[in-house]
Structures are given as C-alpha cells and as structure tokens.
Amino acid sequence: xxxxxxxxxxxxxxxxxxxxxxxxxxxxxxxxxxxxxxxxxxxxxxxxxxxxxxxxxxxxxxxxxxxxxxxxxxxxxxxxxxxxxxxxxxxxxxxxxxxxxxxxxxxxxxxxxxxxxxxxxxxxxxxxxxxxxxxxxxxxxxxxxxxxxxxxxxxxxxxxx
Numbered sequence: 001x002x003x004x005x006x007x008x009x010x011x012x013x014x015x016x017x018x019x020x021x022x023x024x025x026x027x028x029x030x031x032x033x034x035x036x037x038x039x040x041x042x043x044x045x046x047x048x049x050x051x052x053x054x055x056x057x058x059x060x061x062x063x064x065x066x067x068x069x070x071x072x073x074x075x076x077x078x079x080x081x082x083x084x085x086x087x088x089x090x091x092x093x094x095x096x097x098x099x100x101x102x103x104x105x106x107x108x109x110x111x112x113x114x115x116x117x118x119x120x121x122x123x124x125x126x127x128x129x130x131x132x133x134x135x136x137x138x139x140x141x142x143x144x145x146x147x148x149x150x151x152x153x154x155x156x157x158x159x160x161x
Contacts, residue, residue: 052141054100056081060146060157065128067154073125077133077157085133089126091118096134106139106148129155 062075076087085098085108097109111130118126135152148155 051102052104054079054104054106054139055141055146056083056100058146059160061160062129062155063145063158064156065125065132065153070125073122075126075129076160089113089130091122091126092116094130100139104139106136108134108136110134128153 056079059076059078062070062073062077064070073090074088075090077085078087079085079098079100083097083099084095086095087093092114094111094113096111099107099109101107111134113130132150132153132155133148135150136148136155137150139149140147144159146157148157
C-alpha cells in the first residue's frame with residue numbers, strides 16, 4: 001500500500017507540471033519587455049562606416065616608429081596625385097609607387113634610394129623606416145595623424161610643411 005501511495009504521489013507530482021506549460025509560457029511572455037519598452041518598436045539599422053579618403057598631396061613627417069617616439073631623426077613622406085611616394089629617409093631621398101586601395105589599404109612598390117654615406121645610427125633608422133613603409137598594408141587617420149601599419153611595423157606621421 002505504501003508503494004501504491006508513493007507511486008500515486010510521484011504520478012500526481014508529474015501531472016501537475018504537465019498541466020501547466022501553457023501557464024508557464026504565459027508568464028514568460030509577460031516577463032518579456034514589449035517593443036515599446038525596447039525603443040518604440042523601431043529597430044536601428046547600423047550604418048556602414050564611410051570609407052576615408054587618403055590625403056594625397058599632403059606632406060608628412062615621422063613622429064613614431066613601432067610605438068617609439070622619433071626625436072633625433074627626420075623622415076618624411078609625400079604621396080602625390082600621380083601615386084608617387086617621395087621623401088627623405090633620414091640620410092637619403094627615396095621614391096616609390098604608392099597606391100591607396102579600398103578599405104584603407106595601401107600598396108607600396110619597390111623603393112628607389114640615393115646612396116649617400118651617413119653615420120650608422122641614421123642608416124639604421126632609415127632602414128627601419130623604409131622597411132616599415134615598404135611593408136605597409138593599411139593606413140588610417142587618427143587624431144589628424146597618418147598611421148601606416150604592416151608586417152614590419154607601424155609608422156605614425158604628422159602633417160608637415
């Protein structure tokens with residue numbers, strides 16, 4: 001008899017939740033916020049980020065190389081409307097083709113360089129600068145500065161005259 005009561009109690013306990021799924025669903029619906037509570041039923045569609053235009057014809061000076069400030073060296077870059085990049089690397093002048101591409105990409109071709117003799121420090125800086133420039137894959141304008149990023153490092157340039 002105890003077994004029968006135990007089995008009956010278990011079956012009764014199972015039957016109660018089985019009868020209430022509709023009530024539980026109704027409670028869940030009541031707890032969900034309405035469209036008006038979520039912002040009037042209007043769903044905001046994210047706007048596509050407008051692509052930036054590369055600043056052709058602007059002259060730039062290097063202020064950071066791989067996150068380190070550049071105080072004692074001077075290097076410049078100008079990419080003209082003919083997509084020719086020219087500048088000073090710290091010892092020599094250089095030129096290369098430079099193509100701003102979609103999605104803020106930048107392709108820099110082989111670099112032609114003069115062959116002046118300079119001190120070892122200037123040549124090492126120039127090599128690091130030109131290597132980072134040649135390996136550049138992306139660019140961005142951040143707080144008025146041009147940032148060039150690639151596999152060989154990052155260059156931050158500031159507008160110059």
